[in-house]
Amino acid sequence: MVPNTLAFWSYLIFLIPSIICSLFVLYHLLFDRVLRHALHNHVIIVVLFIVVIYEITVYPWMLYYYQYQNISGIPNIFCTIRTFLDWNLCITQTILISWAAIERHILIFHDKWVSTKKKRFFIHYLPLIVLVLYCFIFYIIVYFFPPCENLFDHSSLTCVYSCLYDIYAFAIWQTVAHQILPVLIIIVFSTALLLRVIWQKFRIHQSIQWRKYRKMTIQLLSVSLLYLIFYLPLSVAHTILLWNLMDDIYFEFQDYAIYFSYFVIPLFPFVCILSLPELRTKLIHTLHLQRRRIVPEIILIKAPVYKHMNI
Structure with missing residues (x-):
């Protein structure tokens, strides 16, 4: 099990610089007209807003828990709000990045699909809106309006357990659709994009706009690598859980997988800067x-x- 002191200091070291970096990246993506109008930046902007909200709400609670190791007396509604934000924001940003992995193929190889305002709305903007609303409504129901009674445990970091997870079909959907499938989509579609871009680049001798597509490709691959390193172990743990192959080694592996998964949020803004040459220059x-x-x-x-x- 990861010591609370290690978790506290490792998260704190990255948290404050990450908040500053997030605001810096958001500022330039929103106020630079070229960056703001670039379709491939829109998912990144939405995810960065999620990152900032997550960092100023969920992480302070985590640091408090790891520092004092005692959350007795915390109202149940506070536990519910905290857990709702944790699950909702975490799952939403993962699903959005998986959509970005798919959308990059459209923006690079099928740009005619977004050539008009109507097409851009249905192909680009509508999926973003639907995915965000879906996650928000889904976890609102799970934690605030379940058809059964949630359980509270003030000795746990999440401190609330949704009774819906006891329903096998629901647990399967939550685990597969929200945690395993998005990571697989990120891996598969990012790898496919890299191979597809390289193939097109050499097959037609750079007649495609390689410099323009290179930025979109590098941006996605950088973000995908972050998720691959820190989220893949957690996806493996969820897969093992589905097959009921749990033992003492599994529970120790799960603890470390959860610990490392929480680094995705604070590291995301730094990956954005490294993958966007315009922001690196401005920084x-x-x-x-x-x-x-x-x-x-x-x-x-x-x-x-x-x-x-x-x-």
Whole structure:
């Protein structure tokens, strides 16, 4: 089992820089006209909003739990809201990234499908709206309006267990459709996109707009690699759970899989910056200007001291 102290400090170290990075990326994606109008950035923008909400709501609660290891006296409604946000936001951003893996094939190889406003609405905007609403309504029902009574355990991090998970068909749908399938889609469609782009690039001798498609491809592959590293172990754990192959080794593996899965959210903004050359340039420029501003201030502060000493 992962020690609470290790979980606390490892999450805290990444959390604050991640929030700053998320706001930086969001600011430029929203206020830069070119970046804002690029269709392939829209999923990233929505996921970044989810990341920020998650980081300022769920993670402080996690840090409190790992620090004090005691949440007795917490109202049940607080546990319900916290668990709803955790599951809803986590599953939503995973499903959105899996959709992005599919949509990249459309944007690169079937761009005529989004050539008009009507087509863009049905192919691009409507899936985003439907997926977000589906996850929101699904977990609203699961945690706030279940047909049975949820169970509360104030010694647990989630502190509420939905009674719907006791229904086998529901548990299968939740596990397969929300946790296993999205990760498989990310892996399969990202790999297929890479192979497809390379094949097209050499088959028709770069007659496709390679530079334009390269950015979209690199962005998706970078994000997909993040999910592959930190979410795949958890998907494997869920698959083992479905087959009832649990033993002591499984429960230890599951603890570490859950621990590493929580790094996806804070690392996501950094992956966005690394995969977008425009943002990397702006970040370097911002840091350079900040450094030039700090140096003169230090000189101005020290100058009167030297003058006084000469007197």
